[in-house]
Amino acid sequence: MKKTLVYISLAMSLMACQKSEQQSQDKSQLSKEIKENPDYDFVEKKGLKVLSTGFNAGDGYGEVWVRDFNTFITHSLKVIDQQEVRRNLLTFFRIQGDDGNIADGFVIVPKGKPYDSLYYHTKAGVEGIVFHKNTVETDQESSLIQSVYKYIQATGDRSILTEQIEGQTLLERMESAVNFLLTSRFSEQYGLLTGATTSDWGDVQPEHDWGVEIDENTHFSIDIYDNAMFLIALQNLSEMETAAPKIAQWQKLHRQIAKATMAQLWDEKAQKFIPHLYLDGSPFPEDFNENEIYYHGGTAVAIEAGLLTKEQVLAAYHKMQENVKASGAPSIGLTMYPTYPEGYFKNKGMYPYGYQNGGDWTWFGARMVIQLVKYGYVNEAVEALEPMVKRVKENNGFYEWYSVDNKPSGSGTFRGSAGVLMTAIDALRLWGGDETQHFLTK
Known part of the structure; x- marks a missing residue:
């Protein structure tokens, strides 16, 4: 009996060694393919x-x-002077609202050039800059906090946190941005951020021909994208803070938001996030089952926020690939599946598989690739990245989005697509042993 147990133990050890050796060989081969991929x-x-x-x-x-x-x-920091990148970041804080809100974007206007005063705004003391805010969104504040964090990670320049802007440090201004969200974009009932109803991560509401401004027709709701972005920002902010009470404050809020997100937005039976939790009715017909829709972008950001388990991450990827196959879309950048039916959005660009209603966006698809690498699903990451990389080469550019038949649309030099694609490639190279991708390890 003892001999039998010894033989079994030896056999199991041998099998474990063989498995380990095979895994090592597989990783070596995959690392080589990643390193030598000319695309x-x-x-x-x-x-x-x-x-x-x-x-x-x-x-x-x-x-x-x-x-x-x-x-x-x-990646801008690799090719543009650090001080110029820093100034660009600071501009968003210079035009910050008195209530802490962050603008969507700004334009540098040459002296004497007119601008659309109905859409753009100016701020006293900030010359040559006009700015605007798509009020249907709830991600500007979170995006800026994340940007500051990435700047510090890449440069090590924490002095930006004490930069004084109109009597407040940049760190204080980030705290003010969070407080804006908690006072103006927060549901006490559900404990989550709110916003206008849009499609997944989009910035177009269905009730208006253009759709970027909250108006009397807006239907307010809670979605996964806004809250996942907020969770990432809170984590980043807690790491940038220096005062223990502040660190504890943001960490506590992070735990509360994470718990509420999974309690209110995660459909355990369907193993997916619901599209919207409505505060006062839906803008869509009563007989429309919106929960059939699977949001690719919001799910990817939720994974980045650490809301799903490793097993759920793989299941999400398989669901995305299943949707790609069912729709005929070129990649998991497919915004959602199925799409909202024709006419559900007044904006004419929001037709099925158009723009943010099922258009294929590398800008979000590559974020899922980054998470697949992070969770150890490297073969899946390489598989998912291939069509995104291939079309950059075929079209000789980073297009904003692609149609269901893979035709490029929108801006032809979309920097967001370039950024996330390069980050995905860097993540793969880092996994393969390329230590030059240092900014991913800090």
Whole structure:
């Protein structure tokens, strides 16, 4: 009997060694493929060239958008002088509202050039800058806090936190931005951030032809994207704080938001996040089952916020690939599936599989790739990234979004797409042993 147990133990040890050796060989081969992939080099080279030319979202936009800048600031620091990047960050705080709100974007206006006073605003003491806020969103404040965090991670320059702007330090101004959300965009009933109803992470409400401004027709709701972005920002802020009471304050709020998010927005039976929790009715027909829709972008950001287990992350990826197959879309950048039916949004660009209603956005698809690497699903990450990288090379550019048949649309030099693609590639290279991707390890 003892001999039998010894043989079994030896056999199990041998099998474990063989498995470990096979895993080592598999990783070595995959690392080699990642390192030698010429398409990755093409994307990186072209991406850095695009980012070296400025901070506006792309050739279709004059504005520097905070939600976009947040996704490429790390790589901008590789090709643009650090002080210039810092000044760009500080501009958002210089135009911050008295109530702490953060603008969506700003435009540098040459002296004497007119601007649309109905949409853009100015601030006393800030010359040559006009700015605006898409009020249907609730992600500007979170995006800016994340941007500051990424700047510090990449540069080590914590002095920016004590930069004085109109009598407040930048750190105090970030705290003010959080307080704006807690006082003006918060549901005491559910303990979560609110906003206008939009599609997943989008900035277009269904009740208006344009749809970027809250009005008398707005239906307020709670969604996963806004709250996941807030959770990331709270975590970042707690790491940037120096005072123990403040650190404890943001960590406590983080725990509360995370708990409420899963309690209110996670559908345990369907293993997905519900699209919206409505505060006072839905803008859509009563017989429309919105919960059939699976939000790709919000789910990816929720994973980044640490809300799902490793097993749930893999299940989410499989669901996204299932949706890609069912829709015929080119990648998991597919905003959602199924889409909202024709006519559910007054904005004509929000037709099924158009723009933010099922358009394929690398800007969010690549975020899921980054998370797959983080959770150890590297083969899946390489698989998911391939079509996104391939179309950059085929179209010789970083387009804003793609149609269901993979035709490029929107801005042709969309910096957000370049930023997240490069971060995904860097994550893969870091996994493969390339220690030059240092900013991902700080």
